[in-house]
Amino acid sequence: MIETKPMLPGSIRRGGVGFVVGPVLLAGSLVGAATPAAASHGAQANFILAAVPPLAEAESGGEPTPQPRTTGPIAKRTIGYSVQGRKLVARLYGSPAATKVGVVIGSMHGTERGGIPVAKRIEALGAPAGTALWVIRNLNPDGSRINQRGNARKVDLNRNGTHIWAAKARAPVYYPGPSAASEPETRAYISFLESVKPDVVLIYHQHGNGVDSYRQKNAGLTKGLAKRMKLPVKPFNCDGECTGTLTGWFNTTQAGAALTIELTASVNTKKVNRWAKAARWSVGYVPDVNR
Template sequence: MTLRLGAALTALATVGALTTATSTSAYATAPSTPTAATARATAARPAVVEKMVIGHSVRHRPILAYHLGQQGPGIPTVVIVSTMHGNERQIQQIPKALRDGRRIRGVDLWVVPVMNPDGLAADTRQDARGVDLNRNFPTHWVHTTGHYGSGPRAASEPETRAMMSFLLKVRPDRLISFHQPLHGVDLDSRRPSFSRKVSRALHLPVSHVKCGGVCGGTMTQWFEAHLPGSAITVEYGAHPASHTLRVQAPKALLRLFGGHR
């Protein structure tokens, strides 16, 4: 990772309106820097190098990112995001298992277990304003309403802006966005070979994941339009086994990226 998160994150300005189709700096938010409370929290979890509030939801709930593993030459930077849709609550077990285990080596890993804390609290797909966050990113965005409503404008939601700001600073080599209730690893990526590797590691089929409604404004589309890494969507089914999410998948992901405990 070329840029370390820390005090530099606070220098990002709070967002304004989109100025061009490729302008992302206008959306930047200011994630919080670590505090004494953060230090105490990370001390309770040996794998956590750094805990950070990267932004807040519509209802002012914190969006937390946990830095795990180590940095170094040849070590990949990976970001794992889950529960972008609040009613997809089981899938957060994967990043939480990575966070709560022993110290990790061999991979520079960030996990965001809950991107949509308001939706999680309300058990809804959308955020507190009824917006589907995975239709709200400013790449291929179109205005839609209803269950998959994209919001009044691109990146209108604080959760979206927080994630954009975070990813622009971390600049991961790989981004995995975990979802439910479909089943499979999406092939629509800059590097389909990466999708196939994840498919084999997690014992999931590869497929072209079908979006509900208009399939634009997704996080992976935005990431691959603005950053050089690869981003994929992984769908884990409606009722995945807890052992799969808490044990098998975390171990498989560490092996895939050269990490170990």
């Protein structure tokens, strides 16, 4: 696996997965890079799986369950650093030549870590054929470490974005920070998503129990994902209007579709497997808008 440096403003990039993948990297991936060490930070809450058992225990019936990959990611990029200096890491699976690109973000609120095992399960399954899939397990490692929603400065990263950022906070839990994109975690996701230009971005939260239809960009994606996840479609409108959210920023400035997913409070192996398969489906389903 190759560790790439954070993208600098104005650095060269290409279509598809967002950076040049050369033959050396490909050769490296073929020798079977080890599965990356678990990147979770700090203690896991009771409702979080410490480890996801093998797929043999997955539910049966329905679509065939993809077999787990035996190799690790084909690339690994540090997309930035948290306030306390922890690496924010994106791992790439699938075809480096693919123009159909998905991004999955396991967690951005430190008290909502149920998407992290889903992200890891997606990593174990890899990307659907002909696609590229980036997985960010955790955008808020500082908050996760101390079971805090916000980052180390108690900023809600899903209110700190640049899309209709609002200083007026329903504080303290939704504190949006001193200014739009004031936090390094926010700047990291912005530069990363601008560079890889995904067709779809899925962001997991808890525990609203639904797939978000609030200002959705692709209704078929919302509906299809909800069906496959066995979650209802719900409009999560932040009690009025959502300000400074990742989804709002992405859907108004980028070509692809971002979707907020509110998982259930309890997470188990069966759900993790179902949700991971649904996420892989979404990458195949969405149109290739950045060809």
